[in-house]
Amino acid sequence: MxxxxxxxxxxxxxxxxxxxxxxxxxxxxxxxxxxxxxxxxxxxxxxxxxxxxxxxxxxxxxxxxxxxxxxxxxxxxxxxxxxxxxxxxxxxxxxxxxxxxxxxxxxxxxxxxxxxxxxxxxxxxxxxxxxxxxxxIDLQRYYPSKEKETAFRSYFSLSEEQKVIISVGLFFERKGLIDFVEIAKKMPDYTFIWFGDVPMYSIPHNIRRIVKVDHPKNVLFPGYIKGEVIEGAYSAADLFFFPSYEETEGIVVLEALASRQKVLLRNIPVYHGWMENGVNCYMGTSRQEFITLIEQITSLQLSNITEAGFKTAQSKxxxxxxxxxxxxxxxxxxxxxxxxxxxxxxx
Incomplete structure (x- = not known):
């Protein structure tokens, strides 16, 4: 064959x-x-x-x-x-x-x-x-590594105390980019990093403007980064926040789960049957709900369910x-x- x-x-x-x-x-x-x-x-x-x-x-x-x-x-x-x-x-x-x-x-x-x-x-x-x-998912690539986590923190000059929220995706409205930025505006004590890239000429003006200039200082758009920096980001961040409105799966979700990272998703149909709120991830539907969940997850008020998330990644x-x-x-x-x-x- x-x-x-x-x-x-x-x-x-x-x-x-x-x-x-x-x-x-x-x-x-x-x-x-x-x-x-x-x-x-x-x-x-x-x-x-x-x-x-x-x-x-x-x-x-x-x-x-x-x-x-x-x-x-x-x-x-x-x-x-x-x-x-x-x-x-x-x-x-x-x-x-x-x-x-x-x-x-x-x-x-x-x-x-x-x-x-x-x-x-x-x-x-x-x-x-x-x-x-x-x-x-390539499990071993995303296993937590102190060396990779140090590379990530060093790349962005982040202190050990700095709370960091990451997301990964193309610059699409569908991916929840607008919500990501608007939520960051309400949470100035957190650093929000959106990894990913797309040719700027191909996206609508409002999204292009958000990425280039119209976002607060606590939001970073470093572009497409591969290797130890992004792999270290998955495990070193305080939360992987993926507010996408529509996916056929979401490989980045699997990458975060494989990194034993806490995961916050929008509650949309694609996750039904393999991602479950409060079991292997947390889910929200509105900006205010996401803000509350981010605060609760990063302050350890909610149960740590990363091991269940990792088992989900293992199955794939x-x-x-x-x-x-x-x-x-x-x-x-x-x-x-x-x-x-x-x-x-x-x-």
């Missing part, structure tokens, strides 16, 4: 969760001994596993179909999570949905990160088998994702496969 993994638009969305999903797929397949190629000109593969929905992706799918290859579409994207992102995204969203349905309908099999996103795809009228498989390790992908690949190729596991990940 050999798989062609394809990802279009690396320069635009390679720093997003989808970009990290591709890296996780490569690791996952290597962990279980499945051969893969990243070369779209290749023809010696059995399955095309495509992650993106641009014109090059569509062309490659058509080519694979002509060659008689099996096609798996990894449905990271939906109309819902396209809204409130790039300039004009809300006007384009209905057309994006039609395009997604056109592309996804050509696949032999669909993979999407959560049962929630699977339900969305079903509501689009798609009828293929759909597996809900997490994008996964790259090795486990590799096993689930293998089951889907085998089913698509009509080979013998683990029927009980298959039923767990497919409707």
């Amino acid at each position: 050999k798989v062609l993994l394809y990802f279009e638009g690396q320069s635009v969305i390679g720093k997003s969760g989808i970009g990290r999903a591709l890296a996780h797929q490569k690791r996952a397949l290597s962990s279980i001994g499945i051969q893969y190629t990243l070369d779209p000109s290749s023809t010696d593969y059995d399955i095309l596993h495509v992650n993106t929905y641009g014109p090059k992706s569509a062309k490659l799918v058509a080519k694979a179909k002509r060659l008689g290859k099996k096609v798996i579409y990894h449905a990271h994207s939906t109309e819902e999570d396209f809204r409130n992102s790039f300039i004009g995204s809300n006007k384009l969203a209905p057309f994006v949905k039609k395009w997604l349905v056109h592309l996804y309908s050509q696949a032999d099999f669909l993979i999407t990160p959560t049962p929630y996103s699977r339900e969305l795809l079903r509501s689009y009228g798609l009828t293929q088998p759909i597996a809900a498989i997490s994008n996964g 390790s790259i090795t486990e994702i590799g096993r689930e992908l293998q089951i889907v690949y085998q089913a698509v190729l009509d080979e013998s496969y683990n029927q009980s596991m298959y039923q767990q990940i497919v409707e």
Whole structure:
């Protein structure tokens, strides 16, 4: 068995969760001994596993179909999570949905990160088998490390006493960026750091202005940072606060859980079934509720539930994702496969 993994638009969305999903797929397949190629000109593969929905992706799918290859579409994207992102995204969203349905309908099999996103795809009228498989997490990379935590504190010149709230994501309204900044205005004794980046020309003026100038001094936008600084931030911060309004999963949530960090989320449907308020995270719905929860969590008034969060991350390790992908690949190729596991990940 050999798989062609394809990802279009690396320069635009390679720093997003989808970009990290591709890296996780490569690791996952290597962990279980499945051969893969990243070369779209290749023809010696059995399955095309495509992650993106641009014109090059569509062309490659058509080519694979002509060659008689099996096609798996990894449905990271939906109309819902396209809204409130790039300039004009809300006007384009209905057309994006039609395009997604056109592309996804050509696949032999669909993979999407959560049962929630699977339900969305079903509501689009798609009828293929759909597996809900997490994008996964590289656990060891995010284990707490004193060396990494020191690198993070040093990078931002933070004192040991300074309370720090972090978030990670593209500069999208959908991600809750406006709420993040407005809450920070009400909490001047805390430092709020938003890690992430996106080409500034691609986002609406109001979001661009917030990131560039219209935010209080206790909010930092350091851009896209990788390595020990961001990895140290996950465990050294006092809280990971992710007020996103719409996700298909949220890889950054898994990264925070793997770091044994306290996690505060907006209570939205994507988390139903795997994240539970007061069990492995805390959840809120309004700015005032978030402020209250931030104060309670960072002052240790609420129970420390980070170990339960870590166990959630463990259940979505790259090795486990590799096993689930293998089951889907085998089913698509009509080979013998683990029927009980298959039923767990497919409707």
